[in-house]
Amino acid sequence: MIIVEENKCDFCGTCVAVCPVDAIELFEAQIDILHDRCIDCDLCVWICPIEVLHTVEKEMASA
Amino acid sequence: MKDEYDLIVVGGGPAGSTAAKFAAEGGASVLMLEKDRDIGMPVRCGEAVGAEGLARFIEPNDKWIASKINSFRLVSPAGLSVDIEGLSDGGYVLDRRIFDYELALMAGNAGATIMTKAYVYDLVKEGDSVKGVKIKYLNEKVEFRSKIIIAADGVESRVGRWAGLKTTIKLKDMESAIQISVGNVDCKPNRLDFYLGSEVAPGGYLWVFPKGDKYANIGLGVAGNHNKSKSARKYLDNFMEKNYPEASILTTVVGGVPCAHTLPKIAADNIMLAGDAAHMVNPVSGGGIVSGMQGGRLAGTRAAEAIRAGDYSYKFLTKYEKQWHKLLGKSYERMYKIKSAVGKLTDDDLNRTAEIISSLPQSKRTLGRVFKTALMKHPKLLFDVVRAFASV
Ligand SMILES: Cc1cc2nc3c(=O)[nH]c(=O)nc-3n(C[C@H](O)[C@H](O)[C@H](O)COP(=O)(O)OP(=O)(O)OC[C@H]3O[C@@H](n4cnc5c(N)ncnc54)[C@H](O)[C@@H]3O)c2cc1C
Ligand code: SF4
Numbered sequence A: 001m002i003i004v005e006e007n008k009c010d011f012c013g014t015c016v017a018v019c020p021v022d023a024i025e026l027f028e029a030q031i032d033i034l035h036d037r038c039i040d041c042d043l044c045v046w047i048c049p050i051e052v053l054h055t056v057e058k059e060m061a062s063a
Numbered sequence B: 001m002k003d004e005y006d007l008i009v010v011g012g013g014p015a016g017s018t019a020a021k022f023a024a025e026g027g028a029s030v031l032m033l034e035k036d037r038d039i040g041m042p043v044r045c046g047e048a049v050g051a052e053g054l055a056r057f058i059e060p061n062d063k064w065i066a067s068k069i070n071s072f073r074l075v076s077p078a079g080l081s082v083d084i085e086g087l088s089d090g091g092y093v094l095d096r097r098i099f100d101y102e103l104a105l106m107a108g109n110a111g112a113t114i115m116t117k118a119y120v121y122d123l124v125k126e127g128d129s130v131k132g133v134k135i136k137y138l139n140e141k142v143e144f145r146s147k148i149i150i151a152a153d154g155v156e157s158r159v160g161r162w163a164g165l166k167t168t169i170k171l172k173d174m175e176s177a178i179q180i181s182v183g184n185v186d187c188k189p190n191r192l193d194f195y196l197g198s199e200v201a202p203g204g205y206l207w208v209f210p211k212g213d214k215y216a217n218i219g220l221g222v223a224g225n226h227n228k229s230k231s232a233r234k235y236l237d238n239f240m241e242k243n244y245p246e247a248s249i250l251t252t253v254v255g256g257v258p259c260a261h262t263l264p265k266i267a268a269d270n271i272m273l274a275g276d277a278a279h280m281v282n283p284v285s286g287g288g289i290v291s292g293m294q295g296g297r298l299a300g301t302r303a304a305e306a307i308r309a310g311d312y313s314y315k316f317l318t319k320y321e322k323q324w325h326k327l328l329g330k331s332y333e334r335m336y337k338i339k340s341a342v343g344k345l346t347d348d349d350l351n352r353t354a355e356i357i358s359s360l361p362q363s364k365r366t367l368g369r370v371f372k373t374a375l376m377k378h379p380k381l382l383f384d385v386v387r388a389f390a391s392v
């Protein structure tokens, strides 16, 4: 599952451009991952210029 | 305010503003929507453009020209500098905050209505037909209808996706980029500096572009597949520590540059894509300002023609795709091949090239001569590369 370190994000849209299933929503100063659409491909994690996105195990995220 | 227009342009960057201007001048009623509160902000850009390409759109003005460029410096992985001077077709480093504003003003003065803080979150559809956009504006949801939409929503390019066009970009074709505006750095006022090599920016390059006295735009892009193991930010931190430890950083922004070729399909019934949203970027240099404006002009002009003809079908709009392909799309396909070849050059190849070139006297460093002799492995390649930069 993808998590966002939101206070680090620059809202640049680079992750949105590579997401194959349109699962990232970006406003002027807010980013949301649409978890029901996300297929955990990690492309967004790899492209972010400043390492804002991370993968965590589902159990950890809910813990 | 009206709730229906001939044309809605999504995005107030160079592509959107230019499209809005040409469509309004062609007689269409135009609404341009921008999600941010300020057109042109934040600037996510190296701000370098070729003078000739820009002159087709706007009279050069010192208000938005930070510096005028007449030479290049290439720095090899081993640190050898090669200067190429006296370029006939020079360029500018822009102040894009002011430049983008100026372009939007031109659209507004041509009659386009402009709305900022207007976030487009979906399309209005009837069956499969696109009939308008849904926006969030100051916490309210509003709908606007139009006959045609031009999606100039930058790298994100979601509007096109909603209309069924494939706009997702491959990881390796996306440059992960970071850019800073810095003071207290040594930079030559009229020269663009490019640093190459796997230690500096694998699959991309690092730039130092002068914007004034000891003031520069510095940044880099690394190919997406490289960013995975070490991020753009880390490459830039390393470079600054090594080269400009005393620099004062005034702004840091990040972004993505779609260095692919243009999407094969950039129009459908009632919609056209322009600028980064259509991947209209020179894949070698990463330059997309002027080419986005070129795309915007073609799309805006075609939109006005469609309105006059009362035909908003793909059949009518496809002429836009053909015009783009002829103007730049085709040459970007060639550039993409060059990019792939350049990507295969090792640090050793680049070092060797730099050594050969720097052994030539400055008077003989005309671009053609230099690169023809220098790059035995891929003759002419670097020549093409520099030409790509000169015509961003
Ligand atoms: C770090 C970096 C350096 C670069 N350096 C150079 C350079 O030196 N020279 C050069 O020529 N090019 C450069 N480029 C490329 C250049 O910046 C782009 O190609 C250019 O800005 C594209 O213009 P555009 O109008 O298509 O998109 P943009 O300028 O990105 O404009 C798109 C606009 O759409 C808005 N938008 C997006 N989604 C929505 C929505 N849903 N609703 C409403 N509005 C929306 C955005 O807020 C944005 O303002 C660089 C890019 C980066 C990231
Ligand atoms: S790529 Fe990184 S900085 Fe840019 S919007 Fe996505 S998470 Fe934020």
Ligand code: SF4
Binding pocket: A002, A018, A019, A020, A021, A022, A023, A024, A033, A037, A038, A039, A040, A041, A042, A043, A044, A045
């Ligand atoms: S992991 Fe893949 S599917 Fe999920 S948000 Fe990131 S890019 Fe999209």
